[in-house]
Amino acid sequence: MSTGPDPSDDLRVVGRVVKAHGLRGELVVDPSTDNPEERFAPGVVLQVAGGGSLTITAARRHGERLLVTAEEVTDRDTAEGIRRAVLLAAATDAATTDDDEFHDHQLEGLAAQLADGTVVGTVTAVSHGLGGELLVLEAPGGGEVLVPFVKAIVPTVDLAGGKVVLDPPEGLLDAP
DSSP: OBOOOOTTSOEEEEEEEEEEETTTTEEEEEEOSSOHHHHTOTTOEEEETTSOEEEEEEEEEETTEEEEEETTOOSHHHHHHTTTOEEEEETTSGGGOOTTOOOHHHHTTOEEEETTSOEEEEEEEEEEETTEEEEEEEOTTSOEEEEEOOTTTOOEEETTTTEEEEOOOTTTTSOO
């Protein structure tokens, strides 16, 4: 793997290496991006957290994951060596400039409120699962609430105003 960029670069997580696949160094990657076709396209250079980079030569769907081939990884031993590695891309890349795309760090700390202004919690994390993203909210009285991060339930993300506005279905915010 080649040397990565200056650590002060503005990088975002686009995936994680889950494990090696086969004998030729193919990587099973769990993507963390809405646009894996663009992020893992041949020729794209991704940074590896902790140092190094990978130049993508091929990627294909494997269920909810990707099988990725990189110039720097030519055998299973090398692939095993980067198992669990976090893959990063510059935030200034074209794939991150969509107005409806948000990075976890932008959402964390935002107030979660209803349309009438009632505060129902604070976003503490974003959970990326097979079914999509969930906002993890810390409720004012304590406890955790998971809210599907979909337009129908979270119609407004106001980064400048420091809030997300929720339109939850009945019962979603009720304590268990």
